[in-house]
Amino acid sequence: MPELPDAPFSWFDPLLTDEAWPHLALILRVFLLLGFGFLLIRFSWRLRAERQTALPGAWPRVMTGFLLLFLVAIAWRQAHWQLFGRRNENFVAFMQRYDRREFNPAHRVRPGRILDRKGRILVVSGMTERGVQRVYRYGPVFSHALGYNHPVYGLTGLEAAARSVLLGGGLRSREDLIAMGAELMDRERHAEGPSLTTTLDVDLQVSAYELLEGRRGAVVVLDIRNGDVLAMVSRPEFDPNRLHPRLFAGQVPDAPLLNRALSGRYPPGSVYKVLIAATALQDGFSGTLDTPPDGFTTSPANPRIRDHQYYTAEREGRVWRGHGQLGLGEALAKSSNVFFAQLGVRSDWDAHVRTADAAGLLQPIALWERPEATLAVQPARLPQLSNQAPYGIAQYSIGQGDLLVSPMHMAMVAAAVARGGQSVYPRLDPKMPLRTGGWICSAENAETLKWMMFRVVREGTGRGIDLAEIPVAGKTGTAQTGAGRESHSWFMGFAPVSEPRWAFAVLVEQGGYGSQTALPIARDLLREGVREGWLKP
Amino acid sequence: MTSKKHPGKNSGGKRGQAPKKRDAKRGQAPKTPKKSAADGSGSFFFFPVLFLVMAGQLLVLGARSAEGRVLMYSDLWPFGLWAFSGAVLCLVLKGGRFSGSSVLVAGGLLLSGIGVLVRSRMRGVVPDVSEMNVLIQPLGVAILLSAWMLTRKGRVKILQPFWGLAALAAFALAGGMLLLGTRYRGGLYAPGGMTPTELLKLFVPLAAAGFFARTHSRWQGRPPWFPPLVPLILLLTVWSGFCALLALQRDLGLVMLLSLILLAVLICATARVSWGVAALGGAVAAGWGVVRVFAHGARRVDAWIDPFSDPTGSGWQVLQGLSGLYAGGLAGTGLGSGRPDRLPIASSDFVYAVYGEELGFLGSICLLFLFAHLFRAAILATRRQTDAFAHLFAAGITAAFVVQTLVNIAGVVTLLPITGITLPYISQGGSSYWVTSVWMGCLMGLSETGAAGKRKARKG
Known part of the structure; x- marks a missing residue:
């Protein structure tokens, strides 16, 4: 294998350290996406021309249709996780627990409140710089009845059993879906999961x-x-x-x-x-x-x-x-x-x-x-x-x-x-x-x-x-x-x-x-x- | 290339509405086509692709510098070598009066460029992608051009007598790996971490095409409930022995890939849809049985059906990949700003998750479209073949490319279980890259066949 010269270089440093770099990076990203799209359109024009030199046959059409379906299925499956992953409470819980990407918006999905039988708040979610933190309004009074949800020590009791409900598992209503669409656009914004009423007094x-x-x-x-x-x-x-x-x-x-x-x-x-x-x-x-x-x-x-x-x-x-x-x-x-x-x-x-x-x-x-x-x-x-x-x-x-x-x-x-x-x-x-x-x-x-x-x-x-x-x-x-x-x-x-x-x-x-x-x-x-x-x- | 453009335009009128619309669009923006018509290399979209990849490379460098890494000259080499090899490729094709599918060339170029971006983004971040093999790109182009030379203009027929040899070589390779290979991460590797089993993805299409071309008359038009017995029994015996050798190496993904290649060739040889249905049913049943027998296969299926049943064990890889995708969201974190180091085997099996995290859902859709275009071009090249062997060989290679791609991506997004198959041109690794180069070269060569003659006839 030939040896290639290797040394630090610094031609880009003025560009990369400049204040304008974030904007330039955004422009580059948009350019990347648009250019990709543009090339794809040109490719499809070319393919239309090429199609006319192919021999006829029904079977290749079946094959092409099948492949197209498969690609659509891949995109659908990917969207299921990538865009609508929040609907899967197990997935959100997995990411909150095991995903160490600090920019992952799942870390800002907050479990809902736990209420007593008269609607008084027992537990509410707060945000700290380390992520979601549960605040237990009555401290040790409900320590065993509700359990705890802690980023390090895990979950116990009702907090563990009701985790998926509190995270908004199975969002179905129209408002929920609209809110989720808004979250797709603004990755920083995240709604709280639904509140949960208990029988406790x-x-x-x-x-x-x-x-x-x-x-x-x-x-x-x-x-x-x-x-x-x-x-x-x-x-x-x-x-x-x-x-x-x-x-x-x-x-x-x-x-x-x-x-x-x-x-x-x-x-x-x-x-x-x-x-x-x-x-x-x-x-x-x-x-x-x-x-x-x-x-x-x-x-x-x-x-x-x-x-x-x-x-x-x-x-x-x-x-x-x-x-x-x-x-x-x-x-x-x-x-x-x-x-x-x-x-x-x-x-x-x-x-x-x-x-x-x-x-x-x-x-x-x-x-x-x-x-x-x-x-x-x-x-x-x-x-x-x-x-x-x-x-x-x-x-x-x-x-x-x-x-x-x-x-x-x-x-x-x-x-x-x-x-x-x-x-x-x-x-x-x-x-x-x-x-x-x-x-x-x-x-x-x-x-x-x-x-x-x-x-x-x-x-x-x-x-x-x-x-x-x-x-x-x-x-x-x-x-x-x-x-x-x-x-x-x-x-x-x-x-x-x-x-x-x-x-x-x-x-x-x-x-x-x-x-x-x-x-x-x-x-x-x-x-x-x-x-x-x-x-x- | 000039001859390539005009027939499409001229014959467009015969095909009704849609081509006319396309002509109108072209009339609005005649700049690029005209330029490309004047000099050949433009028609491969070399410069648009180059600028696109350059923009991506700049993003990667910016992100690396923001992470606090010192930019080294070695960071530029993959891109530089890719650009240089791409330019050489386009010039040689132009000099050789390439008359085949330009989408294959341009799409392959773009795909390998994306591969360069993703790999250079993972350099020094993902453990496997630390050393740089500078030979991959130039050697890939050399291999691609050789394959192109060997297969263009009907010359592919000289490969036909070698099908028996290819079958023997496949057997020898599978057996040899079983004897000499060393185990690493559940797979067998030859000394030096090479994966010579990648070569099977070339031998099997060749052997299958040769076999079916030889027994072509007996397969043609025969339904599955009335098969030609002697060739079928021969085929099943040889194939099950071969699969057993591979299954002993626990490379179930490869068994599946090769079986689907054989299936595609079989369908093309019989030209009957019912064979496809019957064989697919048999393949699914066999696959189910195999998965029941092999524990690691069953584990993967379980992790596929419910990754949350064992999130920190068998479901870990796939869930980490999906977490990356979710973190990327619609637009992605931006090239170079994701965290591929959080992903197990990011550089090979899960490279699509790295891409999806950084380029987002939109970028992934673009990549899927790019693959769709490449598939379409490959299928069209197959459909252009008039010779039986060339047709079957093209079908085998197309199937190899299609299955390899789809199975990898489907594994990442949980449409299928994880198989350990790499993503062509994007995953890390020399042998995979070179095999893909052979495929692309063969498809480019095959796409030239008959095209010119047909066009001339149409013109006349």
Whole structure:
């Protein structure tokens, strides 16, 4: 290969460094395009002349027509991406995430706003020099309910699931198309994607958030009539406006990124007895069971299941005499472990599984659903049992053992009771149709269960929430988490009793007795709801 | 060239309305045609093309300087060598009294000029395009002129006896590559990074044309449901063996390209549309089967059907190319102002995406039109052939050029899966460039056949 001289040259430098160069470059570009077009026209004139010397034949015409069609198809396909690429939300999202051409207009496509049920703005897009930035108006209050959309840390939660909708996926209306035409002409201008209304309620969310201050736990409030998620709080929280790399570094104490309301998995303890009661009522249980003071077990090899009063008495040096003969309602009010362990063993294991499935605990339930993405509650973890393992069933019946659920699941159980036995699936998208699940028990039994849960509040473990303003039904829970560790504190219920509107579940990790920690949070939330008029007695 | 212009004008009257309109237009702007009529080289649009490419080159230099690069003399060499070779080409054609399709010459010139612009734009930016092979342009013109000399005025028939040799050479090449080639990026390369399999794009049209010319009488007019059995079985056996050799090298794109060349020759030999339909159906079925068998083929098909199913894996290349196109938009970022360094294999498979990003949708449409004109000129050259072998050979070469172009572009814009086939005259690489030069030379030579005689007869 011959060697060619190579050295810097500078003849063009005056031209290129001149202020006029951008204008000259524009002229050159226009010249390039027009000259190209001019040559093409001349070529086609020539070809017409050349055609007259070709031999006739039909087949070449077919071939030429086919090639022409193919070229048109190429141009159409190219236009689909190059001119109308914004219609494809996956494409826009890909470019925003992975395209490092800073001049790419996709970087200026802004996701739309997220609104609460009354149209108040929760999230809005802003522009910085680094590109689109999401601004979370309420900071950490909605950190888990909405997730985050961050150029470095990616997307989670509703932000991830609704990404394509927020970017304006599937623009179809005439205004959208006109706006897109304008964007073609002016590459700097870019409209915002459509706004998205959620079922969340800012006021309720903020109160629930404040009530959980300093705790680790979650609050879920559902509208039982349609499954709307009114509030979904998880703490400890993070600030989606200021994500810090430390959040993502391996083991973080207290796992602030975890959405405890949906993804947390906890033993439910006594709140689960509501489902056991539903199964028993369905199996035709009525009458009473004896609750011996030293507990109950299925075989001598297994430790005895006792009421918590037994341990309290033991610590204080007293003797626990037991509840004696109990009916179902009284047992629920007193939350007797000995009673429910016996009750659960009387039912078939398949019946227990059926009830849990009817409550919606065994399949993923989408809170937000689009063909391309969903945000769902994953199934609860039920122990693998059979009728041959009665001790496992006994443990299951007091919400212990290998049973793990999320606060959302318990809110769903409360909603099912409040709705007369039929469960309702929670939703974050108000445009979703009302989805009802199975029946945890018949309507009459649900009515019975409802008043039993009211009795818990009137005279049982839930007396702390016996409000003058509003009649509440509920169930406390104190879930043991292993030796030497404080129990998880639960409270679930619904209000008002006669004509229920809200179903809720409160969980405080290692909060001790349900009536001491979780219940006051639910009580304050309901009080505030009644005071502010969000909940009418 | 003077003789070329006037018959079109004179005979225009016979063809009715459209040619008259064209005459009227020419009457408005008689400047260029008259000048070109006076001296031959003008009719190849050499100077318009030169100015056009020069403007583009200036834009590239400006953009490079704006990026902070020091302009070197080596930045000017590709353009200079292209301009020089183009001038030599036009002068030799004029001296040799070229009477064929001037659109092929001018279009080829413009296409190679665009190639120079795109490649010089990628120099030092895209890793593959760093060293400069100064021989590509001059050697390309030398090859083109040799091919032209060899095929013009019916001389193409001297190639006919060599068809068997071409078939053997194709086999030897495919087998030899399998034995001696080294693997790089999923393809086989000869020592030195050469791709001798490019030569197959010459051997196969020659062999196919020779075979069908020899058995011509048996194919003519036979429908696919009543085929000539002996030649068909022979053809299928040899072809499947050959394809197997190539498929073992995992060069499925090349198998497809060569099969479509054979198909085009077959259709022209039988002169029946039904053969085209039948063979195309068979080819699609075979292609589907092959893609099922070969994992990398299936991956490409999956990435084609839904590039977003694995955006950072199999869909990455094509999505980056499309991102570039979207960033370019309607008018493009301007030559030299895009970011080809963001594109994987920008210099070969995805060179059209680089072009589309910088010249925009409008520039891409222009390029597509340029290709359309070249295709049309090549098809017209094929239609001019009276000799069976020349006709089939021209058909094979036309098909090679057309398929190579369309498959590459269709892959970039996701009309077809990515095949790893280069874009003629624009992609980086010597062997591809030279093979395209042979095609263009042959087509130019073939386009001369019969044209003059016919014209004389018409004049008389």
